[in-house]
């Protein structure tokens with residue numbers, strides 16, 4: 001399984017970035033799926049308690065939990081979008097260049113945050 005999907009322009013450091021992004025995207029997709037499931041369960045549960053007044057006390061904590069989960073979901077979706085954008089930059093040959101100042105981001109930052117759009121200074 002070490003060959004993986006073929007990297008565009010697999011010469012130089014681009015393929016390492018590609019592989020990192022593939023891993024990141026798989027992780028982000030997994031997390032999104034898990035969060036969506038959890039959210040669906042939470043909605044189902046609050047619909048159940050909402051139909052029964054006797055469970056109001058338990059139900060009181062639900063809106064907060066739901067909002068928190070919604071925020072986490074939004075964050076995870078944003079991250080997945082960031083990764084897709086990074087793939088697009090990789091294909092366009094602009095990956096690793098800060099989208100704000102146009103300077104190279106540096107290998108360390110890209111290793112820590114493969115989907116980063118900006119350098120550490122512009123972040």
Ligand SMILES: [Zn+2]
Pocket residue numbers: 098099100101102103118119120121122123
């Ligand atoms: Zn910058």
